[in-house]
Amino acid sequence: MSRSENRPSVVWLRNDLRLADNPALTAAASEDRPLVVVYIHDETGDGIRPLGSASKWWLHHSLAALDAALRKLGGQLTLRSGPAARVLPELVDELDAASVHWNRRYTAARDIDAELKSSLRERGLTVESHQGNVLNEPWQIRNGQGEPYRVFTPYWRSAQDRPVRELWPAPEAVEPGWPERSPASDNLTDWNLLPTRPDWAGGLRETWTPGEAGALDLLDSFVADRLADYHRRDEPAVDATSGLSPHLRFGEISPAQIWHRLRGTGASTLPTAARSNVAKFLSEIGWREFSTALLFDNPRLAEDSYRPAYNAFPWGYTVDQLGAVDEPAGVSEVEAWRRGRTGIPLVDAGMRELWHTGTMHNRVRMVVASFLIKNLLIDWRAGEQWFWDTLVDADEASNPANWQWVAGSGADAAPYFRVFNPGLQQKKFDPTGEYVARWIPELGTADYPDPIVDLAETRREALEAYSAVKAASASN
DNA sequence: GTGACATTGAA
DNA sequence: TCAATGTCA
Numbered sequence: 001m002s003r004s005e006n007r008p009s010v011v012w013l014r015n016d017l018r019l020a021d022n023p024a025l026t027a028a029a030s031e032d033r034p035l036v037v038v039y040i041h042d043e044t045g046d047g048i049r050p051l052g053s054a055s056k057w058w059l060h061h062s063l064a065a066l067d068a069a070l071r072k073l074g075g076q077l078t079l080r081s082g083p084a085a086r087v088l089p090e091l092v093d094e095l096d097a098a099s100v101h102w103n104r105r106y107t108a109a110r111d112i113d114a115e116l117k118s119s120l121r122e123r124g125l126t127v128e129s130h131q132g133n134v135l136n137e138p139w140q141i142r143n144g145q146g147e148p149y150r151v152f153t154p155y156w157r158s159a160q161d162r163p164v165r166e167l168w169p170a171p172e173a174v175e176p177g178w179p180e181r182s183p184a185s186d187n188l189t190d191w192n193l194l195p196t197r198p199d200w201a202g203g204l205r206e207t208w209t210p211g212e213a214g215a216l217d218l219l220d221s222f223v224a225d226r227l228a229d230y231h232r233r234d235e236p237a238v239d240a241t242s243g244l245s246p247h248l249r250f251g252e253i254s255p256a257q258i259w260h261r262l263r264g265t266g267a268s269t270l271p272t273a274a275r276s277n278v279a280k281f282l283s284e285i286g287w288r289e290f291s292t293a294l295l296f297d298n299p300r301l302a303e304d305s306y307r308p309a310y311n312a313f314p315w316g317y318t319v320d321q322l323g324a325v326d327e328p329a330g331v332s333e334v335e336a337w338r339r340g341r342t343g344i345p346l347v348d349a350g351m352r353e354l355w356h357t358g359t360m361h362n363r364v365r366m367v368v369a370s371f372l373i374k375n376l377l378i379d380w381r382a383g384e385q386w387f388w389d390t391l392v393d394a395d396e397a398s399n400p401a402n403w404q405w406v407a408g409s410g411a412d413a414a415p416y417f418r419v420f421n422p423g424l425q426q427k428k429f430d431p432t433g434e435y436v437a438r439w440i441p442e443l444g445t446a447d448y449p450d451p452i453v454d455l456a457e458t459r460r461e462a463l464e465a466y467s468a469v470k471a472a473s474a475s476n
Numbered sequence: 477g478t479g480a481c482a483t484t485g486a487a
Numbered sequence: 488t489c490a491a492t493g494t495c496a
Binding site for chain 1: 480481482483484485486487
């Protein structure tokens with residue numbers, strides 16, 4: 001074969017660390033050229049949000065799992081680091097690549113991809129982006145005026161009218177480049193994604209199996225064992241949720257795979273209760289899609305109020321006053337919240353679960369967020385940043401979208417007077433106290449702190465603060 | 477158990 | 488008219 005026919009194709013993986021149902025990988029593999037699979041660790045590109053600590057831990061193990069899976073198919077994962085806008089063209093030059101494929105992302109970093117697509121195409125390469133990580137592209141779901149939806153229910157109704165694409169099988173073999181072309185790769189451990197001194201990841205290792213195989217196992221066990229209990233998903237002591245969120249975050253499984261699998265349970269033939277479990281679970285995939293669409297249309301979702309009137313909210317503490325996540329906090333209240341020492345059992349249990357496992361039950365996330373925002377009057381961005389650093393499923397769209405939802409400043413947000421009462425929430429959703437006891441062994445002893453604020457009094461102050469927002473929106 | 481609180485987008 | 492997730496009197 002001539003050299004020109006041997007020019008390789010490149011798959012640039014980002015948040016799609018899987019072999020099955022990976023449209024970019026399938027497209028590149030079908031070109032019958034040597035295949036180079038690359039992941040670029042980019043912390044400095046425009047629009048890139050550097051990963052939090054828990055996400056870095058996950059990424060390390062996910063990349064290791066992907067490399068092992070590729071090697072079984074005869075390939076390997078190439079690791080490079082630096083701004084993708086520079087690193088990807090360098091790799092293309094080095095390999096004399098003929099084509100580049102990737103699955104789309106929807107953050108501000110998509111400007112990098114658009115630039116790369118046009119500059120590489122100008123040089124004669126085939127460059128294709130694919131739909132791998134969402135059921136629907138954000139721009140495909142629009143309301144009657146052709147505008148993005150601002151409310152979930154009509155968004156999801158409209159989205160569900162559209163067919164979900166068929167799945168792509170994993171390639172049976174991943175031909176590597178010719179030996180003399182095998183590109184150099186960084187050493188994963190040199191990226192220092194794992195914590196050392198101290199190694200705080202013990203709880204994460206006990207809780208999670210990052211990687212595609214772990215994701216598929218979890219989907220299997222969810223459908224087999226937990227889906228039937230999904231109507232109890234709001235009870236944090238009950239193992240009734242899928243646990244798929246970090247796997248979805250890193251694209252170890254696609255929403256299309258989940259959708260087809262749930263449909264494959266014969267949803268239309270199931271008894272009503274089971275059918276509503278399936279519908280409810282799929283609507284959670286819908287919230288992920290809705291958040292992705294919100295971020296697509298509002299690239300500064302983690303920085304700016306979605307509703308401008310909320311710029312008038314008189315925070316007790318702003319994120320600037322509190323400092324960055326890993327600095328010693330200057331304010332004891334936010335530090336008590338972060339460490340699970342507020343004296344409010346359900347809040348502390350959730351924050352400790354997060355610290356230990358890298359996740360927190362969804363119901364409890366709402367409660368701790370409401371407490372930070374409405375009882376401590378601390379800017380939602382401070383909570384968003386803490387979650388970004390500590391959650392293994394920290395997602396650039398879902399995390400700010402949901403924090404803004406709780407704050408009232410987001411899309412489809414609750415009326416401002418909705419302030420969660422952690423005591424009532426505990427009574428409703430952890431009536432036996434099993435969840436709080438699991439995370440607060442010293443509960444009921446002198447070692448457990450008194451509440452750092454009075455819930456009733458701070459609730460009144462929050463409602464007072466919201467009147468500033470009402471005034472601001474009335475004057476607009 | 478019920479109503480009051482009373483946002484605002486979508487149909 | 489109805490909405491994701493609520494509270495209080």
